[in-house]
Amino acid sequence: MRRFSIAVRNARSFIQTQPITVKYGIDGILTLGAVSMAANNNNLFAQRLGANDFQLSMLQFMPQMLSLLLLIPMGLFADSLSNKRRMLTVALVMAGVFYATAGSAAFLPVHMVYFFIGFLSLATVSVGMYNLSWQSYFPEVIPEGAWIEGVRENRNNVLTFRARMTMIVSLVVPLSVGAILTAIVSDEGKIAAHQVFYVIAAVMLISNAIHFRKIKAVKPSEPKRISFAEIKTAARRLSKNKLYIYFCITILFFHMTWHADWTLFFIGQRNYLGMNEVLLSLTPVGAMITQLLTLKRWSRNNVKQGVERPLTYGMVGLAFSPLAIIVGVSIPHGGIGIAVFLLIHAAGQMAFANITLNLFQCLLKVVDEEYRSFSISVYTMLITLSNAVMPVVGVALYRGLGGDRQALIYAFAVFFVLRFVAAGFWLLYVNRAEKVRAANAEQ
Numbered sequence: 001m002r003r004f005s006i007a008v009r010n011a012r013s014f015i016q017t018q019p020i021t022v023k024y025g026i027d028g029i030l031t032l033g034a035v036s037m038a039a040n041n042n043n044l045f046a047q048r049l050g051a052n053d054f055q056l057s058m059l060q061f062m063p064q065m066l067s068l069l070l071l072i073p074m075g076l077f078a079d080s081l082s083n084k085r086r087m088l089t090v091a092l093v094m095a096g097v098f099y100a101t102a103g104s105a106a107f108l109p110v111h112m113v114y115f116f117i118g119f120l121s122l123a124t125v126s127v128g129m130y131n132l133s134w135q136s137y138f139p140e141v142i143p144e145g146a147w148i149e150g151v152r153e154n155r156n157n158v159l160t161f162r163a164r165m166t167m168i169v170s171l172v173v174p175l176s177v178g179a180i181l182t183a184i185v186s187d188e189g190k191i192a193a194h195q196v197f198y199v200i201a202a203v204m205l206i207s208n209a210i211h212f213r214k215i216k217a218v219k220p221s222e223p224k225r226i227s228f229a230e231i232k233t234a235a236r237r238l239s240k241n242k243l244y245i246y247f248c249i250t251i252l253f254f255h256m257t258w259h260a261d262w263t264l265f266f267i268g269q270r271n272y273l274g275m276n277e278v279l280l281s282l283t284p285v286g287a288m289i290t291q292l293l294t295l296k297r298w299s300r301n302n303v304k305q306g307v308e309r310p311l312t313y314g315m316v317g318l319a320f321s322p323l324a325i326i327v328g329v330s331i332p333h334g335g336i337g338i339a340v341f342l343l344i345h346a347a348g349q350m351a352f353a354n355i356t357l358n359l360f361q362c363l364l365k366v367v368d369e370e371y372r373s374f375s376i377s378v379y380t381m382l383i384t385l386s387n388a389v390m391p392v393v394g395v396a397l398y399r400g401l402g403g404d405r406q407a408l409i410y411a412f413a414v415f416f417v418l419r420f421v422a423a424g425f426w427l428l429y430v431n432r433a434e435k436v437r438a439a440n441a442e443q
Contacts, residue, residue: 020141021158023215025165030208031092032166035127036173038099038201040284041181042120043266044277045194048187049105049112057263057395062117063124064388068381074129075377076231078136082220084373085212088133092209095126096202103198106191132380136373139364140217155361156307160299163356167295170288178281221372234371238378243433244366250429251359252382254315254422259390261322261415264398268408272329273338286346291353298353307361308430314355315423320348322412322419329405366433 042059051059078084102119105112142155177197184190238244269275269283301310328341367375394411401407 034201034204060391078373091129096205098123100202174281181277287349317351
């Protein structure tokens with residue numbers, strides 16, 4: 001009876017009475033559903049187009065490098081807008097169009113892989129524009145301590161509900177896509193299925209652009225004039241924001257340890273564990289199940305401990321991903337190795353919900369409110385640089401160590417240790433931030 005009552009309470013938590021919370025939940029379903037459908041299978045689609053290991057690493061490098069060139073201009077442009085929602089909706093439409101175009105690469109007689117990488121890069125930049133404008137617009141829709149329609153909205157609760165919706169989508173989409181791809185026998189049929197997925201993703205993104213017109217700002221920021229003097233002022237303000245600088249350095253190191261194995265993770269699953277489409281889809285599905293089961297507990301923990309210190313658990317949890325590869329590929333029997341890999345990886349993801357829920361809230365605690373978009377774009381530029389370079393570094397390390405199974409194990413052992421180091425650095429940052437804020441409060 002007690003278990004039934006707990007299940008009923010969990011089910012009721014999905015029923016939200018706050019309109020803005022529901023709207024952000026729909027936003028999460030449409031956007032993350034589309035990105036999951038399109039982006040989770042980029043490596044598989046590229047492989048079927050004939051991509052080699054180097055070109056697979058370029059799938060990470062090229063989109064992120066293009067984003068680097070545009071992030072600062074996008075941040076300045078967003079700060080100059082009186083309505084950031086326009087930039088957000090345009091970015092969603094552009095991402096949809098570029099994803100659909102990238103899927104048409106299979107129709108080309110030559111240079112299919114490079115055509116795919118090019119338009120995938122444009123789609124990724126568009127999604128980056130969406131994320132930047134979303135992060136800048138969110139505090140205008142839900143200001144800290146603001147009252148909306150007579151009911152006090154809470155950022156943590158809205159983000160928790162949105163994260164829960166995205167996790168459910170991340171359960172359904174990869175498993176469905178993996179089952180469909182596995183059921184198709186011929187490579188031509190699999191390629192056609194990939195193309196259909198890109199079109200569906202485009203429809204979802206454009207639908208979200210229409211939906212987002214219902215989400216309106218309560219406290220819009222004053223638009224900033226774009227000029228060289230304004231850039232100097234914004235840069236000078238950021239250079240004096242010590243907590244922001246400490247935060248960016250610490251989180252950048254964490255992301256470097258995280259991004260380094262992104263391409264190698266796929267190589268380990270596909271080349272050494274021999275995972276097909278269904279098994280590949282079980283990796284994010286298992287991760288989402290454990291995150292979904294623990295999200296509410298972490299959300300409640302935020303109320304008690306704040307959003308910064310619990311992020312350490314998420315960083316430590318990510319160390320289980322390299323460990324899963326190390327143990328999985330070391331087991332001679334492939335079936336047992338896959339099962340152990342999935343189990344260890346899912347166990348580590350129990351704490352990953354902290355990163356999903358808390359990292360953005362930690363960023364909002366240190367950004368310059370007057371130049372919010374610019375602050376976020378600088379931070380995002382650093383993370384994007386890591387995302388562009390570190391997968392290539394990871395592949396280079398793997399090849400330098402021999403490019404075989406043992407080299408893969410050694411490379412992931414390095415990543416395993418570095419993620420614990422990153423968690424230690426974050427704890428040092430949290431302690432310093434608490435002291436700085438206490439000192440400022442006394443002044």
